[in-house]
Amino acid sequence: xxxxxxxxxxxxxxxxxxxxxxxxxxxxxxxxxxxxxxxxxxxxxxxxxxxxxxxxxxxxxxxxxxxxxxxxxxxxxxxxxxxxxxxxxxxxxxxxxxxxxxxxxxxxxxxxxxxxxxxxxxxxxxxxxxxxxxxxxxxxxxxxxxxxxxxxxxxxxxxxxxxxxxxxxxxxxxxxxxxxxxxxxxxxxxxxxxxxxxxxxxxxxxxxxxxxxxxxxxxxxxxxxxxxxxxxxxxxxxxxxxxxxxxxxxxxxxxxxxxxxxxxxxxxxxxxxxxxxxxxxxxxxxxxxxxxxxxxxxxxxxxxxxxxxxxxxxxxxxxxxxxxxxxxxxxxxxxxxxxxxxxxxxxxxxxxxxxxxxxxxx
Amino acid sequence: xxxxxxxxxxxxxxxxxxxxxxxxxxxxxxxxxxxxxxxxxxxxxxxxxxxxxxxxxxxxxxxxxxxxxxxxxxxxxxxxxxxxxxxxxxxxxxxxxxxxxxxxxxxxxxxxxxxxxxxxxxxxxxxxxxxxxxxxxxxxxxxxxxxxxxxxxxxxxxxxxxxxxxxxxxxxxxxxxxxxxxxxxxxxxxxxxxxxxxxxxxxxxxxxxxxxxxxxxxxxxxxxxxxxxxxxxxxxxxxxxxxxxxxxxxxxxxxxxxxxxxxxxxxxxxxxxxxxxxxxxxxxxxxxxx
Numbered sequence: 001x002x003x004x005x006x007x008x009x010x011x012x013x014x015x016x017x018x019x020x021x022x023x024x025x026x027x028x029x030x031x032x033x034x035x036x037x038x039x040x041x042x043x044x045x046x047x048x049x050x051x052x053x054x055x056x057x058x059x060x061x062x063x064x065x066x067x068x069x070x071x072x073x074x075x076x077x078x079x080x081x082x083x084x085x086x087x088x089x090x091x092x093x094x095x096x097x098x099x100x101x102x103x104x105x106x107x108x109x110x111x112x113x114x115x116x117x118x119x120x121x122x123x124x125x126x127x128x129x130x131x132x133x134x135x136x137x138x139x140x141x142x143x144x145x146x147x148x149x150x151x152x153x154x155x156x157x158x159x160x161x162x163x164x165x166x167x168x169x170x171x172x173x174x175x176x177x178x179x180x181x182x183x184x185x186x187x188x189x190x191x192x193x194x195x196x197x198x199x200x201x202x203x204x205x206x207x208x209x210x211x212x213x214x215x216x217x218x219x220x221x222x223x224x225x226x227x228x229x230x231x232x233x234x235x236x237x238x239x240x241x242x243x244x245x246x247x248x249x250x251x252x253x254x255x256x257x258x259x260x261x262x263x264x265x266x267x268x269x270x271x272x273x274x275x276x277x278x279x280x281x282x283x284x285x286x287x288x289x290x291x292x293x294x295x296x297x298x299x300x301x302x303x304x305x306x307x308x309x310x311x312x313x314x315x316x317x318x319x320x321x322x323x324x325x326x327x328x329x330x331x332x333x334x335x336x337x338x339x340x341x342x343x344x345x346x347x348x349x350x351x352x353x354x355x356x357x358x359x360x361x362x
Numbered sequence: 363x364x365x366x367x368x369x370x371x372x373x374x375x376x377x378x379x380x381x382x383x384x385x386x387x388x389x390x391x392x393x394x395x396x397x398x399x400x401x402x403x404x405x406x407x408x409x410x411x412x413x414x415x416x417x418x419x420x421x422x423x424x425x426x427x428x429x430x431x432x433x434x435x436x437x438x439x440x441x442x443x444x445x446x447x448x449x450x451x452x453x454x455x456x457x458x459x460x461x462x463x464x465x466x467x468x469x470x471x472x473x474x475x476x477x478x479x480x481x482x483x484x485x486x487x488x489x490x491x492x493x494x495x496x497x498x499x500x501x502x503x504x505x506x507x508x509x510x511x512x513x514x515x516x517x518x519x520x521x522x523x524x525x526x527x528x529x530x531x532x533x534x535x536x537x538x539x540x541x542x543x544x545x546x547x548x549x550x551x552x553x554x555x556x557x558x559x560x561x562x563x564x565x566x567x568x569x570x571x572x573x574x575x576x577x578x579x580x581x582x583x584x585x586x587x588x589x590x591x592x593x594x595x596x597x598x599x600x601x602x603x604x605x606x607x608x609x610x611x612x613x614x615x616x617x618x619x620x621x622x623x624x625x626x627x628x629x630x631x632x633x634x635x636x637x638x639x640x641x642x643x644x645x646x647x648x649x650x651x652x
Contacts, residue, residue: 058546078549091547093561104561105551152551 002069002160004032004055004193009064011050017062024050026217027064032161034069035191037184039208041198043240047217048197052163055195056083068160085163086153090145090170094138098129101137102151109156123151126182143171150179154186161193168203180207201241213237229283230344235351238281244311244322247287251280253347261317263296268342269356279348284311286344287323295337303331314338396622414623424624426599427607428631431583434517434603438582441522443575446529447567450537451559453530464534467527479591482520486592506593510600513593517601520588525578532574536567568646576639583632604628 011025020026025047032038040048053059055066057078065074073081084105093101102120111119124130127147132140137148150167164183168176184207187194198204204211205225212222213236220234221227232238232246239245251258251265254273258265258280265280289312298321302313305327312323312331316338323338325331347354400410418424449467454460473481486506488494497504506516540562548558586605589595595602595610602610608628612621 053546056550058549078546079552082552083550085546085550087543087547089541089543091541091543093565095561095565104553108552108554108557149547152547 002193003034004161005065005067005070006030006032006055007065007067009054009061009066011047011054011059011061011063023062024217025054025061028219030212030219030222032193032195034193036210037187037194037196037208039196039198039204039211040214041201041204041211041240042214043199046214048199048214049165051214052085052165052195052197055161056085056163057081058085082156082158082160083163084153084156084159084161086149086165086167088166088169090142090149092137092140092145092148094136096137097134098124098137098140098148099133101148102133102155105152105156119155119157123155126154126186127151127179143175146170147175147179150183157190159192161195164194164196166197166199168198176203183207201243205241211241213240215240231346231353232281233353235279235281235348238283238346242283244284246281246283247321248348249280249282249316249319249321251278251347253278253280258345258347261296261319263294265296265340265345266342267345267347267356271347271354271356274347274349274354276350279351280340281346281348281353282340282344284322284324286341287321288339288341289323289325289329289332290337290339291332292337292339295339297335298338299335300331300333393622393625396618397626398623400619410619414619415627418620418624418627423607424627427602427604430600430602431604434514434585435579435582437518438521438525439575439578441518442526442529442578443571445522446526446574447533447571449526449530450533451563453534455538464531467530469527470524471527471531473524475587476591478520478524479588482516482523482588483592486516508597510597513597513601516592517589520592521582521585524588525581529574529578532570533567536570537563540566572639572643572646576636576643579635579639580632583635 006028008027008029009025010023010027012023014022017023028051040051042048050059054061057073057076057080060075065072067073068081093104096104099120102123103116106116106119120133121130124133127150129144129147129151132144137145140148146167153162153164153167168179171179180203183194183196186192196204196207198207205228209224210222211225211228213220213228213234215234215236221232221237223231223233228237228241232241235246235248238248249260251260252274253259253267253271256267256270258267260280296316298314298316300312301315301320304311304313307327309324309327310329310331312325314321314323314336321338347356397414398410398412399407400413401407453463453467470478485491486494486504488498488505494504494506503509504512506513544562544566545558548562553561584605585603586609589601589603590606590609593601595606599607608621608624611617611624615621
């Protein structure tokens with residue numbers, strides 16, 4: 001178990017990267033605190049797996065250093081780092097039995113036979129494969145194989161970190177939930193540093209203490225699920241997290257008011273003058289339908305009833321906006337007005353969130 | 363489901379039966395026919411029962427050839443299979459050098475057998491051959507026409523030169539099909555190089571290696587052209603393999619009866635060994651489940 005520090009880290013798959021766009025992973029400074037469970041969330045191809053492979057030593061970064069507890073391991077081979085990693089697709093040793101598969105990492109480290117025996121039994125119970133321990137791994141179903149891969153990842157107790165690269169893709173939904181709960185339980189019990197890569201926000205939010213959101217090779221925000229929900233630092237975080245995602249509208253901001261579609265929207269807090277692309281972000285949960293003509297006029301395009309609530313798809317002068325309203329609320333037909341809850345409004349300049357001017361400073 | 367019964371449908375397979383009969387069954391039966399008959403010339407034959415089989419089985423000639431043949435095939439397999447795997451493991455995985463290696467490796471496979479024989483026949487001569495001349499200049503007494511050890515070494519090296527590529531290419535294809543994730547997982551699990559070979563590469567190559575072993579065994583067991591061109595079975599009869607011996611018997615001595623029974627037994631041995639291989643392969647696949 002160790003604290004993992006990334007310092008000025010960047011990686012490009014090209015031998016001579018010229019511009020920013022050649023980098024799969026843009027410059028990054030980050031500490032993974034010992035014993036925390038992180039989720040690394042982002043769309044496919046945003047550099048999540050690259051980052052993971054750099055931490056485990058399967059890739060050597062083009063620039064920057066990696067430290068485990070302040071010891072530089074940038075050039076150290078994977079074996080020396082003592083990391084466990086589980087991949088997206090199952091990897092099992094076909095000719096070995098399930099038992100030998102689970103014991104493999106321990107035996108490679110020369111662990112004591114009785115310890116191996118007992119540890120394998122524990123892991124087999126955890127992944128629910130006690131019955132099949134003596135069976136050859138070949139010919140098992142994909143999710144059984146992936147459970148073995150997970151088990152092999154968890155079998156060593158002394159690993160510096162446990163990395164998961166979208167490990168539950170091939171597992172069926174019911175088992176997914178169970179395995180994720182197991183992983184959480186394991187984390188509480190042993191306190192390993194865990195990094196869990198996923199593009200599924202539910203998976204990320206239920207698994208991790210801290211969620212790291214990546215976009216286009218950059219870490220755009222790190223925070224608790226609540227922080228990601230209330231104050232997305234980047235418009236991408238806004239619409240990637242949440243269902244449906246945050247509404248982002250063109251706006252101009254003047255002091256404590258924003259102007260959206262020609263209407264004034266009170267912000268409740270002052271902002272400095274902004275230039276360039278200015279947008280107002282508000283989550284559907286903070287959008288209300290109102291008959292008050294002081295609101296922003298909107299056209300209702302569609303209403304989706306998802307059971308617990310209704311999602312109203314609206315059109316505000318050509319931009320689409322979603323609102324979530326209670327199941328029992330009536331939906332007016334055709335045109336209506338919307339208003340935004342001040343607490344839920346964030347202002348973005350060039351896609352990055354702008355802090356309001358602090359009252360005390362003003 | 364209702365099936366229409368129409369015996370005339372048998373006529374549909376008649377053309378195939380005729381073709382196979384003309385090209386395979388009748389010639390084979392001719393051989394069988396010769397193997398159970400004897401003649402004193404003038405195209406007059408009389409039944410000889412199983413005499414020829416008995417004679418062949420009791421003479422040392424066939425047993426000696428069979429023994430030489432088995433030893434030759436065993437040596438070939440013991441050298442070519444490990445060597446082929448070793449080469450495949452060390453070939454570049456992708457890029458220009460991988461393509462170049464593949465082309466260079468395929469070249470020996472494209473050379474006709476008797477050309478290979480001629481190349482080595484000349485290559486090994488002490489007077490005009492590069493290899494033979496170099497060896498004798500180095501003071502090594504090498505002469506494949508006089509010394510049976512030299513003759514064997516020449517034939518084995520020649521076959522290794524000609525066919526190891528095949529094993530290497532097959533093994534290479536097997537290795538290429540292994541996803542990177544396996545190697546990455548092995549690194550994570552801290553497996554040694556040997557364990558990566560033993561538990562990842564070898565199991566994944568198993569299928570192609572069985573084919574490689576089968577092909578190399580059959581080819582080396584039926585080898586004819588190359589030793590015929592290089593040594594002609596000599597010195598003495600030290601490189602008289604089954605095919606060479608058989609051709610001598612059938613064409614040089616015109617002993618059609620013994621030669622026919624010889625070739626039937628030769629064929630049965632090949633059939634038997636193929637069957638053994640087949641059974642092993644099928645059982646390897648079955649080993650999967652519980």
